Amino acid sequence: MKNPLARIPEFGQSIWLDYIKRSFTQGGELKKLIDEDGLRGVTSNPAIFEEAIAHSSDYDDTIAELNQQNLSAEEVFLKIAIEDVQTAADLFKGVYESTDALDGYVSLEVSPSLALDTQGSIDEARSSWKTLDRKNVMIKIPGTEPGLPAIKELISDGINVNVTLLFSLERYRAVAETYVDGLEQRAAxxxxxxxxxxxxxxxxxxxxxxxxxxxDKIISENGDDHTIASQLKGKIAIASARDAYAIYKEVFGSERFKALEAKGAKPQRLLWASTGVKNKDYSPLMYIEALIGPDTVNTVPKETLEIYRESGSPADRLENGIGEARHELYLLENKLGIDLNAITKKLEEEGIQKFIKPFESLMKVISDKREQIKAE
Structure with missing residues (x-):
């Protein structure tokens, strides 16, 4: 009998793993997850690579070899990352083929310093795409305002894109329409x-x-809004996700997209990210269980993946209570006066910084390792 993790695809959702490390891709662990748990993809980011390079000896030989070349720390990282992504992509080749190019992708991020640089993002994405030389890879581009024209250009080029750092419904809609724009440009x-x-x-x-x-602040004041605030706690992210899914169905069920679908176009699926629960009072599986549904992806941290395998209960729940989700968002803004748009704008700005900091730390880790290897 299949374990709970391996059963999720029965409900139309693909599970991708938010983790990469050389010993993991080359030592058989990733292949086992593909074969036994139905894992369908992998995403990476600078924080994941920082952890892998700083806390293992997996990369020491490669760094020593690259020390012979006159490369910057960023160039060394890119060579390491590309090699890992290529290895993982090759393991997912069978998934890519058996799902008719729906799944089997491995994602590589452009440098976080390019989050607000349209042309820089396009140039680095094109370069990485060419070097990776795999059909089943995606280039991660932040869904910032300057990222939108980059996404359109890359889709028009035929480059697969994983759009990251989406928090607001308004920005999500813009990203979905930008993807359609890029396809139309290419088809034209x-x-x-x-x-x-x-x-x-x-x-x-x-x-x-x-x-x-x-x-919590409203709850502690014990005023008239105490009950509403208590009811909304821990529900706003899932409510936003359900509303985003309604936007997805609207954009990709439109006549405009159907014209592209007739030429073989695939919808840009919603991917649930940042699904590791931060509040210990909540179930570690709350962002997985609530959002299982057709034509979606959930990218999960390794520890959450392992918990789900043991105690998950898969079922199609994504569209349960979309009306209730919209009511929760309405109450948050109109009854409690909490401006979700302002919050998501701030989260986007902070999100950029949260990728830049580990990237800078990663550059230092690589530089320190290089010096250590030279000394030895």
Whole structure:
């Protein structure tokens, strides 16, 4: 009998893992997850690579070898990351083929310093795509305002894109429409669009991490809004995700998209990101259980994956209570006066910094390792 993790695809959702490390990809552990748990993809980011390089000897030989070349720390990192992503992508080749290019992707991020640089993002994405030389990879581009034209250009190029750092419904809608724009531009040139893939990564736990303390303050004041605030605690991220899914169905069920679908286009699936629960009072599986549903992806941390395998209970719950979700968002803003748009804008700005800091730390880790290896 299949374990709970392996059963999630029965409900139309793909599980991707938010983790990468050389010994993990090369030592058989990743292949086991693909074969036994139905894992369908992998995402990476600078924080994951920092952890892998700083706290293991997996990369020492490669760094020693690259020390012979006159490379910057960033160039060394890119070579390491590309090699890991290529290895993982090769393991997922069977998934990519058996799902007709729906799954089997491994994501690599552009440098976090380019989050607000349209042309810089395009240039680095094109370069990485060419070097990776795999159909089943995605380039991660932050869904910032300057990221939108980069996403359109890359989709038009036929480059697969994982759009990251999405917190607001307004920005998510803009990203979905930008993906359609890119496909239309490509199709207008008479180029194939049936192999172009994209996901829109909607970040969850950070929303509740900011909103919950504001609700706690209202609860502690014990005024007229005490009950409403108590009812909304821990629910706003999931409510936002359900509303985002309604937008997804609207954009990709439109006549405009159906014209592209007739030429083989795939919808840009919603991907639930930041699904590791930050509040210890909540179930570690709350962002997985509530959001299982058709045509979605959930990218989970390794420890959450292991918990789900042991105690998950998969069922199609995503569209349960979409009306209730919208009512919760209405109450938050109109009854409690909490401006979710302002919160998500701040989260986007902080999100950029949260990728830049580990990237800078990663550069220092690589530089220190290089010096240590030289000394030895």
């Amino acid at each position: 040139r008479g180029e194939a669009i049936d192999h172009v893939a994209s996901v829109a990564s909607f970040f969850l736990s950070r929303i509740d991490t900011v909103v919950d303390p504001l609700l």
